[in-house]
Amino acid sequence: MKDKHGLLSAPVSQVMTKMAVPMAYGLLAVLGFSLVDTYFVSLLGTQALAAISFTFPVTFFVSALAMGIGTGLSACLARLLGQGLHQDAARLTSDGLLLALTLVLSVAAIGISSIQPLFKLLGASDSLIVYIQDYMFYWYVAIPFLVIPMVGNAAIRATGDTKTPSRVMIIAGFMNGILDPLLIFGIGPFPELGVKGAAIASGLSWLITFAVALYLLRYREQLLLLSKPKLTDMLRNWRKIAVIGMPASLTNMLSPVNNAFVMWQLAAFSTTAVAAYGAGTRIEAIFLVGMIAVSSMLSPFIAQNSSANNPQRCLTAIKLAIRYSLISQLTIYLVIALTAPYIATLFSDDVEVISHLSLYLYIIPASFAMQGVMMAIASSLNGFNRPIAALSLSLSRSLLIISLSSIGGYYYGENGIFCGIASANVLVGLLALYYAQKLQIELQRKLQFEVVSTTETQSRSK
Structure with a gap:
């Protein structure tokens, strides 16, 4: 098996x-x-x-x-x-x-x-x-x-x-x-x-x-x-699952909180901006499907390989996921940037909604690559049994979206809100890369230790 x-x-x-x-x-x-x-x-x-x-x-x-x-x-x-x-x-x-x-x-x-x-x-x-x-x-x-x-x-x-x-x-x-x-x-x-x-x-x-x-x-x-x-075994397993599961549940719940806050801000400007944002979030889910799939498989992959003492495979998987996010999402953004007005017309025939949605598509998808990096690293951290670190990334993104979109909205209106969301994605992506660097150093040290241990064992056997 x-x-x-x-x-x-x-x-x-x-x-x-x-x-x-x-x-x-x-x-x-x-x-x-x-x-x-x-x-x-x-x-x-x-x-x-x-x-x-x-x-x-x-x-x-x-x-x-x-x-x-x-x-x-x-x-x-x-x-x-x-x-x-x-x-x-x-x-x-x-x-x-x-x-x-x-x-x-x-x-x-x-x-x-x-x-x-x-x-x-x-x-x-x-x-x-x-x-x-x-x-x-x-x-x-x-x-x-x-x-x-x-x-x-x-x-x-x-x-x-x-x-x-x-x-x-x-x-x-x-x-x-x-x-x-x-x-x-x-x-x-x-x-x-x-x-x-x-x-x-x-x-x-x-x-x-x-x-x-x-x-x-x-x-x-x-x-x-x-x-x-057995009751004791069952409760022990429940605790194991909850240690990772509860932070993961909280992470999933942050997304509608972010969306509700942004909707509340946009409602102060116009209903057309709200409609455009609602359509934009649905489009966003489609464009991020590939990254969601990659990040979802990282957790079980890394959990199995870290438990089987395969740090090199964990390191390779993280690097591939980051590379995939950067290349695929930037490519997708180029396509979106060239077709944004045409995509917008598929969701509304209102001139103002089309205008707002086009701006959304020009601004926010530019940050999808860094958002994808965050998703990949958060999933990797869960695989390494570090759910609080994974939750901290999502909390950081939520706080950044709330603060930066508020600042952007105050000074530049609807466009400032969109820029604030994109800036939050980029900043949390950089934070995720910092976590990734720490993981890389840790895994490389583990690899070096294994090489030294193997060499010493071979020397003794001789």
């Missing part, structure tokens, strides 16, 4: 490509079908679309929690697999899934009982609460089918297999795209369910990933145990 997918022995560039490419396809599928989901709900009218928009902070919170647990499990699991401790890895995976289930059931129980007061607190009107109630009740009922596969797929990726989780995501996305219009509008024999149909369609598509993830973990990877865990 050891090194089943070549993380410890195959050429580093080959492994990284093999892991990152399928992950990128899976991410594109998720982003694409999320847009499809939004499109079908928008056909129900502005009220329905606004109601679904109100649910985003809550649904993102649950997703961020699941992604954090998945990150913690993936990093811890990869270290055990790197040491060849498969039975311990299976126990950790089983306990990790139990942790995810416990948390998500608690969140669902609290969520169902607090739908009205929570969303009224968030500012939803009584007319919107009706739609939100319909959607969120079924969404809460279905979230175990979302969270367990997210955590389970993270465990599968820790083994080096990113193809299978990506294929499952693509299939689930297609299923969601098919079920959405059938259940929302009541096409053919299906009932017309409106917004609750969107939630049920999502739940049914998640059910596919739920079944496949559990099957693969149990029978193919042999990482799912059905035996009752």
Whole structure:
């Protein structure tokens, strides 16, 4: 079972490509079908679309929690697999899934009982609460089918297999795209369910990933145990996962906080600037997919190789990731800079929105290369079991965005806000390069120590 997918022995560039490419396809599928989901709900009218928009902070919170647990499990699991401790890895995976289930059931129980007061607190009107109630009740009922596969797929990726989780995501996305219009509008024999149909369609598509993830973990990877865990062992594994998982969850939650603050600033200038920023962030996710995929695979790769005492492979992976970010994102920016006005017209026919969005595309993507470096180094730090250092990078970026966009907005308006965001990405990228340099020095020292130790051992044997 050891090194089943070549993380410890195959050429580093080959492994990284093999892991990152399928992950990128899976991410594109998720982003694409999320847009499809939004499109079908928008056909129900502005009220329905606004109601679904109100649910985003809550649904993102649950997703961020699941992604954090998945990150913690993936990093811890990869270290055990790197040491060849498969039975311990299976126990950790089983306990990790139990942790995810416990948390998500608690969140669902609290969520169902607090739908009205929570969303009224968030500012939803009584007319919107009706739609939100319909959607969120079924969404809460279905979230175990979302969270367990997210955590389970993270465990599968820790083994080096990113193809299978990506294929499952693509299939689930297609299923969601098919079920959405059938259940929302009541096409053919299906009932017309409106917004609750969107939630049920999502739940049914998640059910596919739920079944496949559990099957693969149990029978193919042999990482799912059905035996009752010892309480002390289970709590110890929960602590291991939480040490990395909780900072990772906080990191994921910083992004909507940043976006909300920037939206608040732009709203003081014009609604067209807000609309342009909203479209820009969606475009940004597409252009950063490759870097998200590379950074996501770094954590399990480095965790396995650092545990297997392969510092040279860790060093090579970090250098390749940084090089990929700089080359790919700068190339992408050149394309964006040449086509920005044309891209903007795809998202709006309002002259002011097009103008603001074009400026967004001229300014912020110029910093994607350094943002990608930050993402890669943060993921690497998680792989080395240094979650607080990884969190510090994300916190630094958040604080820089808030401060620099505020200064830029005060002096130069909307354009100053965009420049502030880009400057924050560049500065945090430089901070990440500082962390990378420290990691490089540490890994090189470890390599030199191993060479000296090997030489001394050979001399004694002679």
